[in-house]
Structures are given as C-alpha cells and as structure tokens.
Amino acid sequence: MQIRLIKPGLLTTIQDMGRRMYLSQAVSVSGAMDTLSARIANKVLGNNNNDAVIEFTYADAEFKADMDVLIAYAGDGATLIAASQKIPAERPLFIPKGTTVKLINRSLGCRTYLSVAGGWDVPEVLGSKSTFITAGFGGLAGRALKAGDTLNGAEQVSTITQKILDSLKGDGLSYTNWSLPSQLILPADRKTIRVIPAHEFNWFDSQAILDFLSTAYIIGSNSNRMGYHLEGAVLNRVKKDELLSTAVTPGTIQVTGNGGMILLMADCQTTGGYPRMAQVALVDLPLCAQLKPGDAIYFKEIGPREAEMLYLERELQLQRLTTAVNSKFL
Amino acid sequence: MHSADTPDQTLRIYYLSEEAVTIEFGQVIDLHLLDRVSVLNMLLHQQPFAGFCTAVPAYATLTVFFDPLSVSRSDLPGKTCFEKVSGFLQNSNRLTKGEVHNAGNVITIPVCYDKNLGPDLEEVARLHKLSIEEVIHLHSAAVYKAYMIGFVPGFAYLGGMDDQLTTPRKATPRKAVPAGSVGIAGAQTGVYPMQTPGGWQIIGRTPVKLFDAGRSQPSLLQAGDQVIFKPVNRAEFNELVGE
Numbered sequence: 091m092q093i094r095l096i097k098p099g100l101l102t103t104i105q106d107m108g109r110r111m112y113l114s115q116a117v118s119v120s121g122a123m124d125t126l127s128a129r130i131a132n133k134v135l136g137n138n139n140n141d142a143v144i145e146f147t148y149a150d151a152e153f154k155a156d157m158d159v160l161i162a163y164a165g166d167g168a169t170l171i172a173a174s175q176k177i178p179a180e181r182p183l184f185i186p187k188g189t190t191v192k193l194i195n196r197s198l199g200c201r202t203y204l205s206v207a208g209g210w211d212v213p214e215v216l217g218s219k220s221t222f223i224t225a226g227f228g229g230l231a232g233r234a235l236k237a238g239d240t241l242n243g244a245e246q247v248s249t250i251t252q253k254i255l256d257s258l259k260g261d262g263l264s265y266t267n268w269s270l271p272s273q274l275i276l277p278a279d280r281k282t283i284r285v286i287p288a289h290e291f292n293w294f295d296s297q298a299i300l301d302f303l304s305t306a307y308i309i310g311s312n313s314n315r316m317g318y319h320l321e322g323a324v325l326n327r328v329k330k331d332e333l334l335s336t337a338v339t340p341g342t343i344q345v346t347g348n349g350g351m352i353l354l355m356a357d358c359q360t361t362g363g364y365p366r367m368a369q370v371a372l373v374d375l376p377l378c379a380q381l382k383p384g385d386a387i388y389f390k391e392i393g394p395r396e397a398e399m400l401y402l403e404r405e406l407q408l409q410r411l412t413t414a415v416n417s418k419f420l
Numbered sequence: 421m422h423s424a425d426t427p428d429q430t431l432r433i434y435y436l437s438e439e440a441v442t443i444e445f446g447q448v449i450d451l452h453l454l455d456r457v458s459v460l461n462m463l464l465h466q467q468p469f470a471g472f473c474t475a476v477p478a479y480a481t482l483t484v485f486f487d488p489l490s491v492s493r494s495d496l497p498g499k500t501c502f503e504k505v506s507g508f509l510q511n512s513n514r515l516t517k518g519e520v521h522n523a524g525n526v527i528t529i530p531v532c533y534d535k536n537l538g539p540d541l542e543e544v545a546r547l548h549k550l551s552i553e554e555v556i557h558l559h560s561a562a563v564y565k566a567y568m569i570g571f572v573p574g575f576a577y578l579g580g581m582d583d584q585l586t587t588p589r590k591a592t593p594r595k596a597v598p599a600g601s602v603g604i605a606g607a608q609t610g611v612y613p614m615q616t617p618g619g620w621q622i623i624g625r626t627p628v629k630l631f632d633a634g635r636s637q638p639s640l641l642q643a644g645d646q647v648i649f650k651p652v653n654r655a656e657f658n659e660l661v662g663e
C-alpha cells in the first residue's frame with residue numbers, strides 16, 4: 091500500500107505515541123499531539139495504538155493512492171474528500187489505486203491523523219517512529235513531509251486488519267457503516283481544560299490564581315508543537331525565587347518572567363526553569379492539541395486523584411473500543 | 421552542613437502528572453545533591469518497580485515516569501499511583517544509605533580553541549584581562565561535572581569552571597551556533613550538540629559528536645559524568661572531523 095503526497099499542507103509529520111526512553115538525554119517525547127485521534131485512527135483499522143500515523147496541521151493538503159490502500163482518519167483539522175465526495179472519519183476506508191484525496195478545512199480544530207493498514211513504514215529511531223524536527227531524526231528522514239514523498243504501509247498487518255480489508259476491497263471507494271466516534275469519549279465542552287495545581291502554584295498571588303481559574307486565555311499566534319503562548323491576565327508572584335531547572339512534560343503550564351503563560355506540548359524540552367502554575371489533565375491534552383491561535387479557553391481545577399481516575403477510565407474506554415472492533419470480525 | 425535532607429530522612433516527592441512524580445532533594449546547585457540524584461537514579465534502574473518507564477535527573481531533582489495502568493494494577497501499597505510510586509521510592513531511598521557517591525564516567529573532549537572556531541575567545545580574554553593562552557589554560561585545566569542534560573538532546577550543563585572565566589551571555593544571541601561549539605554562560609560551560617540559536621560565548625569547537633541518534637547511548641554525556649577538555653590544534657581538529 092502506497093500513497094504519494096501531492097500537497098503537504100502547513101506541517102505534516104509521521105508520529106506515533108512518542109519516544110519516552112531518552113528523556114534523560116533531553117530527547118523530547120514528540121509523538122502525536124492529539125493521541126486520542128491518532129489512536130482512534132489506528133484502532134478502526136485493527137492496528138496497534140503505537141503504529142505510525144501521519145499528522146496533518148490544518149487542511150490544504152492532498153495525496154494520491156499509488157496502490158489500493160486501506161486507511162482511516164480522525165481529528166478535527168480537516169475533512170477528506172475524494173471525487174468531490176466527503177469521506178467519513180473514524181472508520182476504515184478502502185481507497186482504490188489512482189484516487190486523489192484532498193483535505194479540506196474543518197474549522198473545529200487543527201490536527202488530523204491518517205493511519206494505514208499496519209501503520210506507515212518508516213524506520214524506528216531510539217524506539218519510536220515519531221519525527222523530532224528540532225534534532226532532525228525520526229519519521230521520514232527527520233523532517234516534515236513534502237510534495238513528492240511516497241509512504242508505504244507496513245507489509246505485516248493483523249488478522250483483524252486483513253479481515254477489514256477483505257470486507258471492503260473492490261473496484262470503488264468503500265467504507266464501513268460503523269465508526270468509533272471520539273465524540274462519545276470527549277467532553278461536550280471542549281474549551282474548558284481541566285488542570286491540576288502544579289508544585290509552584292502557591293508562588294503566585296491570590297489574584298493570579300483567581301484569574302487563572304476564572305478568566306479566558308487566548309491561544310497566541312506564536313504556538314506550535316513545542317508549546318502554546320497563552321494570552322490573558324498576567325500572573326504575578328508572591329514568591330520571587332529562582333526555580334532550578336527540573337523536568338517538565340507535555341501539559342505543563344509555565345509562567346515566564348513577564349507573567350505570561352506557556353503550555354508545553356509534544357515537542358517541548360525535557361527540562362525547564364520557569365515556575366509552573368498547573369499541569370493539564372492527560373485526558374484533556376487531546377483537546378489542547380486541537381486548539382488554534384485565537385481560540386479562547388478556560389481552566390478548571392481538579393485534584394490529582396480525580397485526574398488519575400479520569401485517565402484510567404479513559405484507558406478502559408479505549409480498550410473497549412478495540413474489543414468492539416475485534417468482535418465485529420471474529 | 422548541607423541544607424539538603426539525608427538518606428535516612430523522608431524524601432520530598434511531588435506530583436508532576438498522572439504519569440510522573442518528582443523527588444526534590446534540595447533547591448541549590450551542589451555536588452552532594454547531584455550525588456543523591458545519581459545514586460537513587462542508578463538504584464531505580466537496577467531495581468525498578470512494575471510500570472517504571474524512565475527517570476530524568478536534573479540539578480536537585482529526579483523525576484520518575486511510569487505507566488499509570490501498570491502501576492495501578494501492581495501490588496505496591498497505596499490507593500493511587502502517586503502513593504504507590506512514592507512509597508516505593510521512599511523504600512529505595514532507605515536502601516541508598518551509606519552509598520552516597522557516584523563519581524560518574526570521565527569523558528575527555530578534544531577542543532580546538534581557535535579564533536575562527538571560537539569567535540568570542542578574544543572578547544572573553546579581553547573582558548577578564550587575560551591572554552588567550554590563559555583562557556585556554558583555565559578552561560582546559562578544570563575537571564567539570566555534568567549536572568544535567570537539557571535544552572536540546574545531549575546538551576550537558578557543566579559546573580566547575582574557574583571563577584575567572586565567569587562571563588555573561590551575549591547581549592544578542594546568535595541565530596545559529598554550529599554543532600560542537602564550546603561556550604560559556606555565567607559560571608557554566610557547555611557544548612552545543614547540534615546547530616541551534618544560542619547566546620553563550622563561544623570559545624572553541626570540538627569535532628566529537630555530543631549526540632548521535634545512531635548510537636546505542638546517543639548522548640555522549642550523562643548527568644553525573646566528569647568532563648575534561650583537551651586542547652587540540654587546527655590540524656588535529658580537522659583530522660578528528662574526518663574520522
């Protein structure tokens with residue numbers, strides 16, 4: 091199975107669930123920003139969660155199927171169309187050889203994930219297929235995809251994947267009538283982000299804490315896979331100590347010297363020296379991954395115990411989705 | 421006397437995320453604290469808990485990453501992952517009693533202190549009223565300690581530089597500092613593993629790769645290592661680049 095990129099779009103990279111084992115050597119986690127959408131795109135094809143997917147940023151991208159392909163997509167950045175027909179998301183799609191597929195704008199979010207039967211075949215670097223652009227390794231030659239790049243699906247596919255392919259294969263484009271809607275998993279309110287107070291939470295004055303938990307913050311234009319600038323009420327400190335650099339992780343909200351906030355995302359550095367206001371709950375990081383410059387968000391405080399419960403529940407929900415797909419083909 | 425706690429005391433552990441906790445040994449840059457971080461890090465890798473993923477040492481903290489699903493299903497005592505992992509780390513810390521020194525590996529890095537490869541060499545010398553030879557001597561005579569790897573893959577924050585070389589960062593950072601550049605920022609020194617923007621005063625360059633994703637241990641330096649800079653001339657530098 092092979093596709094050829096005709097138009098790459100703003101930033102298109104290969105990602106999986108990230109590279110965790112080299113954090114101590116300052117290698118960023120990387121990986122899909124919206125891990126939920128990436129996993130759904132894999133699950134509907136009977137793939138493993140960690141199989142490599144293509145992450146598109148916004149739309150305005152186009153690819154052609156050089157061979158028959160079994161693919162799926164998920165995420166809020168774009169809708170796929172072929173022969174002027176919209177193709178539905180979050181389900182297996184059989185695309186016959188020669189078909190051109192375009193990504194058209196979908197205003198809801200900004201990132202879309204494209205999976206293929208068996209996952210996209212790129213070499214593993216330091217235990218992951220994710221592209222880490224800063225250091226120039228992983229994915230396809232350590233860089234963003236460009237026009238003319240060809241990508242192949244893995245030769246080995248799971249039994250389930252093979253059965254899905256057999257059920258859809260034919261002369262024309264076809265897809266299943268079932269899907270795994272992320273809507274059923276995500277909260278209805280996608281602009282309220284749940285956070286756990288961070289270690290330096292009490293370094294900030296009461297007005298800062300009140301503002302942080304009650305006023306809107308706008309995603310700044312200077313935002314990318316490393317992190318987002320958040321524009322809004324300036325957060326002043328009561329404790330002016332210098333923080334010694336220590337480990338940070340995607341979802342950490344740092345407060346810079348001028349009282350502005352940075353929300354760290356997938357490609358963030360492994361350590362930081364800014365005091366931290368809060369940590370985004372892992373279950374709400376996929377919501378953050380779909381935020382665009384100009385979007386307004388609110389933060390809601392939860393405790394660490396609740397965050398952990400939400401995470402474990404989410405994982406169980408996702409496991410049930412895998413079981414649901416498998417049960418259709420056993 | 422150290423402000424830090426000792427191994428027989430309870431560790432200060434805080435929540436970082438659903439999949440990580442941070443152990444805080446202190447709040448200062450201090451060799452003794454670095455040892456505590458290194459020793460517990462080593463022990464954790466030798467005797468990990470079910471679900472342990474990786475650990476990130478910093479100046480005075482060790483952050484432990486884990487898989488919450490595995491930890492929640494493990495039989496470690498505690499209601500939450502935080503309690504389970506913290507309890508395990510407290511026990512591990514008690515085991516480190518007596519063993520509080522980790523010398524680290526000694527890594528020698530060849531450096532060509534040349535005006536072309538170290539464009540700030542003359543300025544650093546002038547600022548401190550030293551000759552270029554004295555700057556080179558002071559920088560290459562010390563044994564440095566890698567306190568932390570951060571910023572970009574393989575970048576080590578090195579402590580132990582001679583006070584006479586303490587130099588503020590450049591007023592305007594360079595848009596591109598070449599890979600291998602050896603720099604000074606305040607009381608710290610370090611080597612840029614890859615070309616990045618940067619504001620450190622550049623006094624030389626090494627032909628050695630500080631980071632190579634193709635190596636089994638990609639970062640040449642690990643936190644806790646000792647580092648020595650060995651001056652080489654331009655011909656030797658060129659020869660080493662060719663290797």
